[in-house]
Amino acid sequence: MIEFDGDALALAPRLIGMTLLVDGVGGLIVETEAYLRGDPASHSFPGPTPRNAAMFGPPFHAYVYRSYGLHWCFNVVAQDQGAVLIRALAPLAGLERMAARRGGTTGLCTGPGRLTQALAITGALDGAPLDRPPFDWREREGTPDIVNGPRIGITKAMDEPWRFGLRGSPFLSRRFA
DNA sequence: CTAGGGATTGTCT
DNA sequence: GACAATCCCTAGG
Numbered sequence: 550m551i552e553f554d555g556d557a558l559a560l561a562p563r564l565i566g567m568t569l570l571v572d573g574v575g576g577l578i579v580e581t582e583a584y585l586r587g588d589p590a591s592h593s594f595p596g597p598t599p600r601n602a603a604m605f606g607p608p609f610h611a612y613v614y615r616s617y618g619l620h621w622c623f624n625v626v627a628q629d630q631g632a633v634l635i636r637a638l639a640p641l642a643g644l645e646r647m648a649a650r651r652g653g654t655t656g657l658c659t660g661p662g663r664l665t666q667a668l669a670i671t672g673a674l675d676g677a678p679l680d681r682p683p684f685d686w687r688e689r690e691g692t693p694d695i696v697n698g699p700r701i702g703i704t705k706a707m708d709e710p711w712r713f714g715l716r717g718s719p720f721l722s723r724r725f726a
Numbered sequence: 727c728t729a730g731g732g733a734t735t736g737t738c739t
Numbered sequence: 740g741a742c743a744a745t746c747c748c749t750a751g752g
Contacts, residue, residue: 582733590733592748600747617734618745624733634733662734702733 557583557631562713566689571668574643576658579715580636582700586629589705593630603676604632613675620662623670636661639720660722698725
């Protein structure tokens with residue numbers, strides 16, 4: 550995948566502009582959020598549980614959890630018992646399969662829950678290594694223009710500007726201020 | 727044991 | 740703009 554040795558806060562912007570494919574379906578990462586060790590908003594904050602076990606495992610593995618009882622959210626585990634939530638992709642490959650899974654063509658990968666549905670990521674992939682199939686990564690080309698701001702949908706540490714995005718992308722789940 | 731809430735989204739108004 | 744859907748963890752009795 551990539552050579553990297555930083556924590557979740559460093560990994561989050563590093564993933565912007567990279568291409569993620571799952572079984573050949575995916576696109577360019579345009580939005581991420583960092584959840585650090587010691588971060589009250591991170592699922593790893595209270596300590597290990599069955600749900601968050603992957604965050605305490607080896608880095609560059611998947612942490613997949615269910616959100617609000619019905620959506621899946623996909624994270625890349627970092628070196629610090631933190632993780633990076635992948636919130637949005639610019640769809641590039643397998644658009645027909647995405648649309649079939651999503652039941653339409655609107656907002657295919659715009660939002661963490663939509664993205665997992667389009668790529669068929671479920672709890673079955675929780676803890677799976679990201680450097681082998683079905684996962685495939687491509688390094689970014691050039692230097693992306695990255696913006697950052699507060700994270701979305703949380704109730705703790707709300708002021709930390711740990712959401713990152715590709716400036717001007719139409720595929721962001723929300724605009725940056 | 728029960729009650730409450732969350733890193734969300736689709737649908738209806 | 741409001742609300743339902745509905746799993747897993749946490750807090751408290």
